[in-house]
Amino acid sequence: MKVVYILWLRQLKKYVRSRSRIIGSLGQPVLFLIAFGFGFGPVFQRAGQGNYINFLAPGIILMSVLFTAIFSGIDLIWDRQFGFLKETMVAPVSRFEIMLGKTAGGATVAMIQGIVVFLLTLIIGFRPHNIAMLPTAFLFLVLVALLFTSLGTVIASTLEDMQGFQLIMNFLVMPIFFLSGALFPLNGLPSALALVTRIDPLAYGIDGLRGALIGQNIFSLTTDLSILLVITLVLLLLGSYLFERIQI
Amino acid sequence: MEAIIKVENLIKKFSSFTAVDNISFNIEKGERFAFLGPNGAGKSTTIKMLTTLLDPTSGTIEINSYNPNKNKDLVRKSFGIVFQDPSLDDDLTALENMEYHAVLYNIPANLRKKRIEDLLNFVELWDRRNDLVKNFSGGMKRRLEIARGLLHHPKILFLDEPTLGLDPQTRNHMWNYIKDVNNKEEMTVFFTTHYMEEAEKMAQRIAIIDKGKIIAMGTAEELKKKTDTKTLEDAFLKLTGHEIREEEAGGIDRMRMMRRMHGR
Numbered sequence: 001m002k003v004v005y006i007l008w009l010r011q012l013k014k015y016v017r018s019r020s021r022i023i024g025s026l027g028q029p030v031l032f033l034i035a036f037g038f039g040f041g042p043v044f045q046r047a048g049q050g051n052y053i054n055f056l057a058p059g060i061i062l063m064s065v066l067f068t069a070i071f072s073g074i075d076l077i078w079d080r081q082f083g084f085l086k087e088t089m090v091a092p093v094s095r096f097e098i099m100l101g102k103t104a105g106g107a108t109v110a111m112i113q114g115i116v117v118f119l120l121t122l123i124i125g126f127r128p129h130n131i132a133m134l135p136t137a138f139l140f141l142v143l144v145a146l147l148f149t150s151l152g153t154v155i156a157s158t159l160e161d162m163q164g165f166q167l168i169m170n171f172l173v174m175p176i177f178f179l180s181g182a183l184f185p186l187n188g189l190p191s192a193l194a195l196v197t198r199i200d201p202l203a204y205g206i207d208g209l210r211g212a213l214i215g216q217n218i219f220s221l222t223t224d225l226s227i228l229l230v231i232t233l234v235l236l237l238l239g240s241y242l243f244e245r246i247q248i
Numbered sequence: 249m250e251a252i253i254k255v256e257n258l259i260k261k262f263s264s265f266t267a268v269d270n271i272s273f274n275i276e277k278g279e280r281f282a283f284l285g286p287n288g289a290g291k292s293t294t295i296k297m298l299t300t301l302l303d304p305t306s307g308t309i310e311i312n313s314y315n316p317n318k319n320k321d322l323v324r325k326s327f328g329i330v331f332q333d334p335s336l337d338d339d340l341t342a343l344e345n346m347e348y349h350a351v352l353y354n355i356p357a358n359l360r361k362k363r364i365e366d367l368l369n370f371v372e373l374w375d376r377r378n379d380l381v382k383n384f385s386g387g388m389k390r391r392l393e394i395a396r397g398l399l400h401h402p403k404i405l406f407l408d409e410p411t412l413g414l415d416p417q418t419r420n421h422m423w424n425y426i427k428d429v430n431n432k433e434e435m436t437v438f439f440t441t442h443y444m445e446e447a448e449k450m451a452q453r454i455a456i457i458d459k460g461k462i463i464a465m466g467t468a469e470e471l472k473k474k475t476d477t478k479t480l481e482d483a484f485l486k487l488t489g490h491e492i493r494e495e496e497a498g499g500i501d502r503m504r505m506m507r508r509m510h511g512r
Contacts, residue, residue, distance in 0.1 A: 006351040014339045017380075083335035087396075090299050091352035092324035247302050 003093045004101040011072065011105025015112070022113075029064045029117045033057065033124055036183060049185065055216070057118075057126035058209040059182025062144055065114040066202060069145050070173055072106025073152015077159055080246075089246070099243040103149050103236065110145035128213045136221070137212035143228040144205035150235035157242035176202050187218055201231045251310075252277040252404060252436050253298065258307035260293050267293040269460030270307070275453075277403075278434040280427075282441060282451030284484060286493040290460040291440040292332060295408050298438075299329055312403050325353070328397030332408040332440075334389055338382035342373055342392050345381060346399060353400035367395040371425060387418035394425060405429075407439035411446060423450055444481040454480075458488045 015022070037053040044052035079085040088098055128134070155168055179193075180202035189197065197203050208224035211217030217224070253275040260268040268290040275281045283291050296302035298309060300316045300323055309316050312326035336345050346364045355363065368374040371391035381389060390410065397405055405426065411419045427450070429435050441447055447454050448468040455465040464471055464487055468480050475483040 002351050002354075006348055010337065010340065010344075010348060013344070014337075017339055082338075083331055083333040084337050086301065086331055087335040087349070088352065089301060090324055090327075090329055091349075092321035092354070093352055 003097045004104060007088075007098060007101025008105040008108065011075075011102065011109055015109045025064065025068060025113065026116065026120065028067075029060045030120055030124075032063065033060050033121060037124065053121075053125050054127060054214050055185070055210070056183065057121040057124075058213050059180070059206050061114050061117045061121065061141070062180075062202060062206050062209060063177055063182055064117045065110045065141060065145050066148050066173065066177060068113040069106060069110035069148035070152040070155075070168075072109050073103070073149045073154070074156045074159075074165075074168075075106065076102065076153060076156035077162060080156075081161055085246075095244045095246075096240050099153060099240045103146070103153055103239065106149035106152065107142070107145040110149060111141055114141045114145065129215050133212045137209055140205055140208040140212060140224070140228070143225070143232055144202065144209075147201060147205070147228060147232040147235060150232060150239045153239040154235055154242055157239065157246055176200055179203070180206050182206050185218075201228065204228050250277055251275060252279075252312055253438065254308075254310040255294075255298070256308045258294070258297065258309065259305045260290075260297060260302065261305045266460050268297070268304075271457070271460070271462045273455060273462065273465060275436060275438060278430070278436055279453065280430060280437040280439075280451050282439055282447040282454045283457060284441065284444070284447055284454055285457035286488055288493050289457045289488075291457060292408055294457070295329075295406055295438075295440065299327060299406060300324055325400065326402060327404040327406055328400065328402035329406040330390070330393045330397050330408065330410050332412070334393070336381045336389055336392060336396075339380065341378050341380055342368065342384070343377040345392065346396055349396045349399050355400055363399060367398055368392075371395045387414050390414060390418065390422060391425075394422060398429060401433070402435065404436040404438060407437065409440055409442065411441065411443065419446070426450075444479070444484060448480045456484060456487050463487050 033053070033056060037056050041052040044050070044055065049055065076085065079088075089095075128137075155172075159165075179197050179200045181197060182202070186194070186197050186203065186207070204219065204224040204227045207217045207219050208221055208228070211221050211224070251274040253273075255274070256272045258268055258271050259266065271290075271294070283294070285291050293302065297304045298311060298316070300320045303317065311323045314322040314326065316323045337348070340348070343364065346368065347360070350360045350364065365374060368377055371394060373388060373392055373395065376384070376388070381392065384392065394410070407426075411422065414422070423446075426437060430437050437450075439451070451468075453465065453467055454471060455462050456471070457463070464474060464483075466474070471483045471487075472478065472480060475486045477483045477486055
């Protein structure tokens with residue numbers, strides 16, 4: 001456990017020390033929230049869907065969690081290319097512990113990021129409908145952070161360097177975000193698109209978070225929770241399997 | 249004398265390319281042993297196999313009487329290593345890098361503080377312990393890596409081109425530390441280098457490896473006598489030829505650029 005802790009601590013220290021990275025990564029969600037929130041707000045209202053800022057906020061919170069989590073996982077590639085991974089890999093500790101520590105650290109960082117964005121959305125005008133549901137919201141935040149950090153680790157274990165980075169950005173991370181229902185309601189979509197959104201794990205995170213924060217969900221919270229849990233577990237296992245096989 | 253490193257018929261193939269081609273050697277406890285060879289000769293690949301980072305295609309290895317394939321963790325506890333490329337975390341302080349290592353090697357908390365302080369004093373970095381490593385010069389980083397490699401009192405220290413890019417002062421210093429521990433603790437030292445005078449001065453025995461094969465092994469004197477040359481450099485060139493070896497540029501240079509672009 002000490003090993004997991006020190007690896008977790010390292011991720012956190014690195015996060016806290018990279019001030020420019022923190023500020024930079026907060027810029028995007030704020031921009032999205034303001035531009036989309038106020039830009040599409042009137043249309044959304046006229047279509048009878050209510051307050052768009054309230055609808056959008058959970059999506060934007062998880063967007064920042066998604067990006068931070070995936071990148072924390074992919075951080076492994078930097079560690080690998082810059083040699084620090086070697087120092088960790090020649091140490092007499094199990095690969096599973098290393099993977100666990102790194103994933104826990106990355107997920108914690110992503111969670112903090114999500115909470116900060118949540119606080120920012122409050123300033124911009126987001127109003128959760130029920131304070132009592134905040135712990136449920138937090139649970140979804142944790143799961144989404146864990147899920148995508150593990151996904152990042154899985155990707156990083158299979159990539160040699162950052163060559164495939166653009167590919168992952170454009171064909172994985174962006175679609176996951178745009179097809180998750182972060183920006184628009186998932187009901188009433190053309191059936192092909194609806195199908196794609198059903199296999200997007202982030203869709204269940206956003207649905208759950210939206211349910212917890214503003215009481216608008218299409219699936220039941222139990223469905224959201226179980227699907228997220230299962231995918232997270234699968235990715236964690238896959239991540240540790242691939243991590244075991246890394247040779248430097 | 250007992251051998252602490254035993255290598256027999258070691259082979260490593262990467263698809264069709266044979267990086268290490270059937271090498272065998274023994275290194276005695278407390279010996280200082282140098283591995284010389286042109287770029288791409290298989291030095292680093294051999295070290296990676298000896299240090300559990302890479303599985304051999306075939307052949308046997310014994311490190312401190314353990315097999316790296318079966319008892320990875322026991323082997324890992326037996327050695328310390330200074331890699332060819334820097335392997336410190338630049339975003340952590342010198343002290344944090346040491347603490348990280350101490351926890352990974354399960355050094356008890358009561359010993360940890362004292363040992364870290366002693367070693368950082370030993371490499372003259374104790375005053376800079378709370379500075380981020382990214383503010384260190386190349387020589388300071390190397391010293392820190394050596395201190396870190398010694399932290400868990402290894403029986404063997406692997407050094408992969410440890411003095412690359414260091415000025416003579418730092419090089420001298422570094423070898424003084426290492427020889428000191430080598431004498432006092434009977435720690436075995438296995439290193440690779442491109443500097444002939446370094447190999448001649450520091451190693452009791454030298455192996456010359458080229459194209460994956462060990463082509464000569466012995467003391468510097470023996471190698472010179474064998475090739476009928478006056479200096480080790482001449483002996484080396486006579487054995488390995490004069491052509492320049494091209495080493496394929498890894499992704500590392502591209503990565504450095506990417507990292508700069510991403511402002512990390």
